[in-house]
Amino acid sequence: MSDDWASMFAARKAAAPQPRSLTPASRSGPRPAIEVSRVSKIYRRYSQRKQFATLKSALLSRSLITNLRPDETFTALNDISLTVPKGRTLGVIGRNGSGKSTLLKLVAGITKPSDGTVSVDGRISALIELGAGFHPEISGRENVFINGIMLGLTKREVTDRFDEIVEFAEMKDFIDAPVKTYSSGMYMRLGFAVAIHVDPEVLLVDEVLAVGDEGFTHKCLDKFAEFKRRGKTILLVTHSLGLVERFCDEALWLDAGRIKGSGDPKRIVGAYITDVERREEMELAATDARAKETASAAIVSPDEPASAVLPDTPIETATGPADMFRAAEGRWGSREVEITEVRLLGGDGTPGHVFHSGERLDVMIRLRAPLPIDDFVVGLGLFNAEGICCYGTNTYIEELTPERLLGDAEAVFSIDALDLVEGTYKLDVAVHKMDGYPYDYHRLLHTFRVKSRAKDVGIYRPRHAWRFSGDVRFKKTP
Amino acid sequence: MLHNLAQLLRYRALIQSLVSRELKARYRGSVLGFFWSFINPLTLLAIYTFVFKFVMPNAQPGTDPYPLFMFCGLLPWTWFASSLNESSGVLISGGNLIKKVLFPAEILPIVTVTANMIHFFLALPILVVFLIWFQAPLTVPELLCFPLVVAVQFIFTLACALLLSALTVHFRDIRDILSNILTLWFFATPILYSYKYAPDLARRFMNFNPFAHLAISYQEILFFPGPFGHWKWLGALAIGSVGFFLFGYWVFDRLRDSFAEEV
Numbered sequence: 001m002s003d004d005w006a007s008m009f010a011a012r013k014a015a016a017p018q019p020r021s022l023t024p025a026s027r028s029g030p031r032p033a034i035e036v037s038r039v040s041k042i043y044r045r046y047s048q049r050k051q052f053a054t055l056k057s058a059l060l061s062r063s064l065i066t067n068l069r070p071d072e073t074f075t076a077l078n079d080i081s082l083t084v085p086k087g088r089t090l091g092v093i094g095r096n097g098s099g100k101s102t103l104l105k106l107v108a109g110i111t112k113p114s115d116g117t118v119s120v121d122g123r124i125s126a127l128i129e130l131g132a133g134f135h136p137e138i139s140g141r142e143n144v145f146i147n148g149i150m151l152g153l154t155k156r157e158v159t160d161r162f163d164e165i166v167e168f169a170e171m172k173d174f175i176d177a178p179v180k181t182y183s184s185g186m187y188m189r190l191g192f193a194v195a196i197h198v199d200p201e202v203l204l205v206d207e208v209l210a211v212g213d214e215g216f217t218h219k220c221l222d223k224f225a226e227f228k229r230r231g232k233t234i235l236l237v238t239h240s241l242g243l244v245e246r247f248c249d250e251a252l253w254l255d256a257g258r259i260k261g262s263g264d265p266k267r268i269v270g271a272y273i274t275d276v277e278r279r280e281e282m283e284l285a286a287t288d289a290r291a292k293e294t295a296s297a298a299i300v301s302p303d304e305p306a307s308a309v310l311p312d313t314p315i316e317t318a319t320g321p322a323d324m325f326r327a328a329e330g331r332w333g334s335r336e337v338e339i340t341e342v343r344l345l346g347g348d349g350t351p352g353h354v355f356h357s358g359e360r361l362d363v364m365i366r367l368r369a370p371l372p373i374d375d376f377v378v379g380l381g382l383f384n385a386e387g388i389c390c391y392g393t394n395t396y397i398e399e400l401t402p403e404r405l406l407g408d409a410e411a412v413f414s415i416d417a418l419d420l421v422e423g424t425y426k427l428d429v430a431v432h433k434m435d436g437y438p439y440d441y442h443r444l445l446h447t448f449r450v451k452s453r454a455k456d457v458g459i460y461r462p463r464h465a466w467r468f469s470g471d472v473r474f475k476k477t478p
Numbered sequence: 479m480l481h482n483l484a485q486l487l488r489y490r491a492l493i494q495s496l497v498s499r500e501l502k503a504r505y506r507g508s509v510l511g512f513f514w515s516f517i518n519p520l521t522l523l524a525i526y527t528f529v530f531k532f533v534m535p536n537a538q539p540g541t542d543p544y545p546l547f548m549f550c551g552l553l554p555w556t557w558f559a560s561s562l563n564e565s566s567g568v569l570i571s572g573g574n575l576i577k578k579v580l581f582p583a584e585i586l587p588i589v590t591v592t593a594n595m596i597h598f599f600l601a602l603p604i605l606v607v608f609l610i611w612f613q614a615p616l617t618v619p620e621l622l623c624f625p626l627v628v629a630v631q632f633i634f635t636l637a638c639a640l641l642l643s644a645l646t647v648h649f650r651d652i653r654d655i656l657s658n659i660l661t662l663w664f665f666a667t668p669i670l671y672s673y674k675y676a677p678d679l680a681r682r683f684m685n686f687n688p689f690a691h692l693a694i695s696y697q698e699i700l701f702f703p704g705p706f707g708h709w710k711w712l713g714a715l716a717i718g719s720v721g722f723f724l725f726g727y728w729v730f731d732r733l734r735d736s737f738a739e740e741v
Contacts, residue, residue, distance in 0.1 A: 043739060044739070105577075105738070108580055109580050110576075110577065110578070110579070110580055110738055111735070111738045111739065112735045124580065126578075126579070126580060128578045128579075129574065129577075129578040129579075132574050132575060132578035132579050133574075133575050133579055133581075135499055135503050137502075137503040137506040137507065138499055138502050138503050138506060142499065142502065145495060146492075146495045146496065146499050149491050149492045149495050150492060150575075150579055150581060151579070154491060155491055155495070178506070
């Protein structure tokens with residue numbers, strides 16, 4: 001997979017000769033803006049007991065960390081080396097807890113590496129937490145001054161840039177009100193405006209673009225673009241993969257404190273998405289297995305009445321779920337016919353739990369009937385995360401008259417194109433009599449996720465196309 | 479360490495603006511605002527005067543007028559005690575700054591001590607009114623020593639504040655222990671009573687109490703007639719305080735890297 005990506009983008013890379021980076025060896029050129037070499041960061045796991053035992057040990061033990069056993073430490077970063085040449089934008093991606101923010105804090109100098117060295121050339125501004133130093137009781141104006149000075153400006157520089165900052169934050173009317181009266185958006189905007197006007201040579205950004213409305217986000221991006229044009233170096237930590245693809249010169253993928261990949265943003269993002277899907281798959285498989293286990297463990301009485309798959313034939317009973325559309329997951333039925341296995345098969349025939357919108361999906365249901373059965377209906381219901389039934393059908397509705405079922409059998413419900421929007425879906429799978437008497441009812445036991453690069457909304461994605469006539473044009477997306 | 483200390487000079491503007499923020503924020507939203515800087519010590523003074531003048535008449539000679547005598551020691555003590563109380567928690571409450579902004583942490587205790595010093599200065603006019611009212615025997619050479627005493631107290635307080643703030647990050651018990659120690663310390667210092675007429679044994683113990691020498695210095699300058707005879711002790715304390723400050727800063731510097739993780 002990653003090889004394909006690599007070859008696809010190799011051409012692009014070659015076409016635009018760029019300084020090789022992310023290799024610590026490039027010594028000959030000018031000093032890089034950020035150089036991180038063989039850096040590890042080990043945190044102590046928090047435990048009351050392991051606080052310093054005595055005052056003396058607190059003062060004299062140089063090694064706050066090395067004395068601890070490995071099980072008491074947590075390695076946030078493990079032997080990381082990277083170089084960002086001046087004027088380049090590096091996007092750092094990775095799952096939560098992969099060490100992205102730790103890396104940023106190390107580069108910012110807020111924490112010190114346990115091992116290795118970090119060197120940064122030029123004034124840094126770190127957008128880690130916006131408005132971190134704001135005091136709620138005093139006015140925005142005073143806070144801008146203090147925050148600016150805190151970030152390394154002189155009083156005079158803040159005075160010169162004050163109007164610009166206020167303008168950028170869109171805060172003209174509120175600048176003299178105490179900060180505690182600000183909405184969280186205003187707070188963030190002002191914090192961002194101050195930080196961005198520090199005019200750093202190296203800008204460190206930690207997932208702060210999520211603040212503010214659409215308009216403000218665009219303004220921030222424009223500001224970043226301006227920084228790029230002016231040859232500033234940017235280190236961007238984000239979960240917005242699109243941003244990395246569009247905006248960064250290179251990407252770095254951290255996983256569990258190690259560099260899992262680096263280089264062309266499109267390639268790295270692609271590899272990262274693949275990995276995320278693989279993990280989701282594993283996670284869903286585990287959840288699925290757990291749900292089934294719990295359901296099988298529940299006591300099943302053959303006489304327990306239940307309801308059918310269909311919304312129009314609910315049978316209310318005392319013991320079964322009163323309203324099956326609100327019933328939690330579970331399994332019930334007489335087991336005269338048993339569903340022994342339910343598998344979801346993707347377009348290439350491999351079983352899985354994560355599928356792409358528009359792909360083929362086969363639901364394979366294995367059945368077993370120890371004795372011959374002549375009254376049976378196989379049904380299936382598809383629910384989204386809100387519990388809304390997206391689709392439900394069974395063999396009875398589709399006018400298949402049962403004749404005989406004996407021994408092991410297999411039913412495949414085949415969906416040519418999974419035209420669902422992105423989200424998590426659950427399946428009801430059931431065999432029951434035509435009157436609704438359940439043989440084996442699996443309620444929301446089978447989970448799968450639909451992935452889609454288009455972030456459309458709703459339940460169902462009709463096959464569609466846009467057509468325009470007249471003078472309508474769209475920009476080409478890169 | 480010395481390098482870091484020199485770096486601090488670069489942060490003068492930041493210290494200055496943080497101190498003014500501290501002062502502004504302190505009384506923002508209160509009706510009387512800065513007047514609290516006068517009212518607080520006056521209330522304290524009224525209470526102690528009432529107790530020691532009327533409820534439990536003070537038998538010690540030479541401390542008349544008692545309110546003036548007591549005020550000479552009480553004001554500096556308030557500066558000292560509130561600085562210590564606040565600085566013990568200052569790194570923890572300022573955790574957001576230490577964790578999210580590149581920022582030398584020692585600025586926080588420095589700001590605390592400085593802000594409290596400003597409060598002390600703001601309360602000085604009351605002392606001046608008292609001095610004039612009671613016609614205290616002031617001489618110019620003695621008054622010239624006053625800034626020196628303030629300077630020594632500043633260094634000494636700063637040393638304590640650095641030490642406390644750094645250690646409290648790791649030993650949170652310090653905050654609770656501190657309030658007890660400060661109560662004890664207050665009564666072990668000749669503020670409510672006079673050093674001159676204390677029993678011999680008590681005087682010997684008091685010699686080990688750095689703040690006693692500060693209090694005595696203030697009293698000799700502002701209250702007792704005659705030349706400032708305590709200057710030798712003050713000089714020794716000045717040297718000791720500088721040493722103590724360097725030690726406090728060393729400890730702070732040593733533990734610095736752990737702050738971002740522990741607060």
